[in-house]
Amino acid sequence: MKPNILTTWVIAPLLFVIFFVVFILIAVFDVQRDAEKTAEQMMHQTGEYLLSTMMVLQKLNTIADAPCSDSFIERLRVEVFKSDSVRDIAYVDGNRVLCSAGSGFLKSDGLLDKEDLIGAMERKFWFNMQLMQAGVRVSVTAQQLGNYVIVEYPGHFQSTIASSAYDSAVVAVFPDSSYYFAYGDKDITRVLQRPFVLGGGVACNDDPRTYCVAVEMHDAEMLASVLPLLTLGLVLSFLLALLGKSLADQMLAKRYSLQGRVRRALEKEPQNFYCVFQPIVELSTGKTMGCEVLARFQDDIGGLSPIDFIPVVQQMRQTWKFTELIMARAVEELNRCDFQGRAFYASFNVFPEDLSKDRAEIISTSKPLAAALNSPFDVVIEILETSIDYGSGMHESLEFLRKMGVRIAIDDFGTGHSNLNMLINFEADLLKIDRSFVDGSEDPESVRAKILPIMVEIADTAGLKKVAEGIETQEQADHVLKVGVELGQGYFFSRPVSAEVLTNYVQNH
Numbered sequence: 001m002k003p004n005i006l007t008t009w010v011i012a013p014l015l016f017v018i019f020f021v022v023f024i025l026i027a028v029f030d031v032q033r034d035a036e037k038t039a040e041q042m043m044h045q046t047g048e049y050l051l052s053t054m055m056v057l058q059k060l061n062t063i064a065d066a067p068c069s070d071s072f073i074e075r076l077r078v079e080v081f082k083s084d085s086v087r088d089i090a091y092v093d094g095n096r097v098l099c100s101a102g103s104g105f106l107k108s109d110g111l112l113d114k115e116d117l118i119g120a121m122e123r124k125f126w127f128n129m130q131l132m133q134a135g136v137r138v139s140v141t142a143q144q145l146g147n148y149v150i151v152e153y154p155g156h157f158q159s160t161i162a163s164s165a166y167d168s169a170v171v172a173v174f175p176d177s178s179y180y181f182a183y184g185d186k187d188i189t190r191v192l193q194r195p196f197v198l199g200g201g202v203a204c205n206d207d208p209r210t211y212c213v214a215v216e217m218h219d220a221e222m223l224a225s226v227l228p229l230l231t232l233g234l235v236l237s238f239l240l241a242l243l244g245k246s247l248a249d250q251m252l253a254k255r256y257s258l259q260g261r262v263r264r265a266l267e268k269e270p271q272n273f274y275c276v277f278q279p280i281v282e283l284s285t286g287k288t289m290g291c292e293v294l295a296r297f298q299d300d301i302g303g304l305s306p307i308d309f310i311p312v313v314q315q316m317r318q319t320w321k322f323t324e325l326i327m328a329r330a331v332e333e334l335n336r337c338d339f340q341g342r343a344f345y346a347s348f349n350v351f352p353e354d355l356s357k358d359r360a361e362i363i364s365t366s367k368p369l370a371a372a373l374n375s376p377f378d379v380v381i382e383i384l385e386t387s388i389d390y391g392s393g394m395h396e397s398l399e400f401l402r403k404m405g406v407r408i409a410i411d412d413f414g415t416g417h418s419n420l421n422m423l424i425n426f427e428a429d430l431l432k433i434d435r436s437f438v439d440g441s442e443d444p445e446s447v448r449a450k451i452l453p454i455m456v457e458i459a460d461t462a463g464l465k466k467v468a469e470g471i472e473t474q475e476q477a478d479h480v481l482k483v484g485v486e487l488g489q490g491y492f493f494s495r496p497v498s499a500e501v502l503t504n505y506v507q508n509h
């Protein structure tokens with residue numbers, strides 16, 4: 001998949017979805033947290049209310065007047081009068097109401113018949129009608145302490161839990177079931193039953209767990225509260241996805257760029273460089289005399305031509321590192337080949353910048369070069385004719401290499417401006433005649449065809465062996481042999497091949 005297709009159709013939409021989901025989760029979390037906070041607040045209000053009732057009850061328990069005497073009833077009435085939530089206060093003996101503050105509410109027959117209703121809630125809550133499971137409205141709530149029972153207006157609870165955004169309920173909790181004692185419009189049993197209801201929350205008093213407050217946000221309010229965040233999330237997700245796409249584009253461009261790929265190979269993945277070998281044959285006999293080592297590149301994205309990656313290696317100033325890498329790989333592979341004891345040379349391309357004077361020490365201590373010189377084959381280095389530069393100290397470096405046992409070949413001869421004097425001074429061993437002169441050699445009238453014998457003569461005068469490059473046909477091979485070239489290289493003999501194929505070739509030629 002092309003990088004821009006990948007970022008446009010896969011990475012950007014994926015990022016958009018991820019970011020938007022994150023915003024949705026934040027919105028949901030926000031609503032949820034709000035609901036839980038509201039439930040908590042309502043629970044505290046309920047707790048405070050129940051506590052204030054309990055304090056009234058405690059005060060009642062200190063009345064010294066004779067129970068149900070006139071002064072006693074008056075004290076009870078004063079408390080009812082003072083409180084805005086107390087509906088009635090009764091003095092009871094077991095399940096029997098002995099007297100009450102006066103509203104008569106507790107005088108209905110049979111209301112206190114059900115002993116269990118008082119006992120079940122540890123006498124904290126009492127209802128004026130049969131308890132029913134959550135979902136059915138009850139109208140009165142009561143608390144008992146000692147012989148006193150306070151009956152409260154449910155309306156007080158209703159106002160405690162009233163909220164514009166939430167539907168809510170206060171629920172009495174029994175060990176095996178729960179009961180409303182105040183609730184709003186909606187049946188919100190589900191908030192209590194399910195651990196997570198969007199926009200719902202439950203808070204219980206834990207010591208002991210006798211009542212809980214459950215809330216659920218109204219749909220409209222929930223929408224109003226999540227909508228701004230979701231709209232913002234939608235816009236931000238889009239922008240973040242665009243940003244992510246542009247970052248991914250940059251990263252991929254770096255990864256897919258020529259420079260990026262070559263750098264990665266040099267720094268981390270040297271296996272992406274490998275060698276192929278092109279046989280060099282004796283034209284008169286067809287016998288293989290050696291080979292040129294040529295670098296190749298292949299990574300997970302694809303292959304690259306040396307025409308493309310060699311200049312990058314130069315730009316990165318990693319030329320000697322690269323040459324050593326190729327040399328080490330080639331020597332390792334050639335050492336495994338069985339050339340049946342015949343004389344053979346391997347020719348390596350070397351960058352001119354590595355032949356300046358200051359590189360002599362680096363080259364002299366090079367392990368791959370030492371390994372090549374220790375191998376059963378001869379080592380030749382090829383230097384482009386166009387790069388020959390005496391001023392840079394190249395001459396001394398070559399002299400030094402020659403002393404180490406390296407032979408020198410002038411590559412692509414004919415593309416530069418060397419004269420006979422330069423060639424003699426240069427003390428090379430081989431002259432590789434550029435393939436443009438081999439190409440034109442079939443037409444005897446062409447200028448190049450006329451120059452070829454002159455080049456041969458110059459090489460002979462300088463004492464150099466000649467190699468014709470780029471021979472593609474029998475005619476070219478015959479012609480260059482006829483004008484005096486000893487060695488040939490080109491697709492006519494073999495394309496650059498692997499070490500295994502080279503071994504076969506050498507064994508057959």
Ligand SMILES: Nc1nc2c(ncn2[C@@H]2O[C@@H]3COP(=O)(O)O[C@H]4[C@@H](O)[C@H](n5cnc6c(=O)[nH]c(N)nc65)O[C@@H]4COP(=O)(O)O[C@H]3[C@H]2O)c(=O)[nH]1
Nearest residue numbers: 294295306307326349350351470471472489490491492496
């Ligand atoms: N048309 C045609 N071409 C033929 C024929 N026979 C061989 N060739 C090609 O000619 C090039 C010969 O290598 P070069 O002149 O040193 O030119 C090389 C050399 O300058 C450079 N190069 C390749 N490997 C290395 C290396 O390991 N180190 C350095 N410094 N340069 C390298 O890249 C250049 C191109 O290498 P390649 O693409 O492998 O191209 C090779 C080879 O595949 C033929 O009959 N017809």
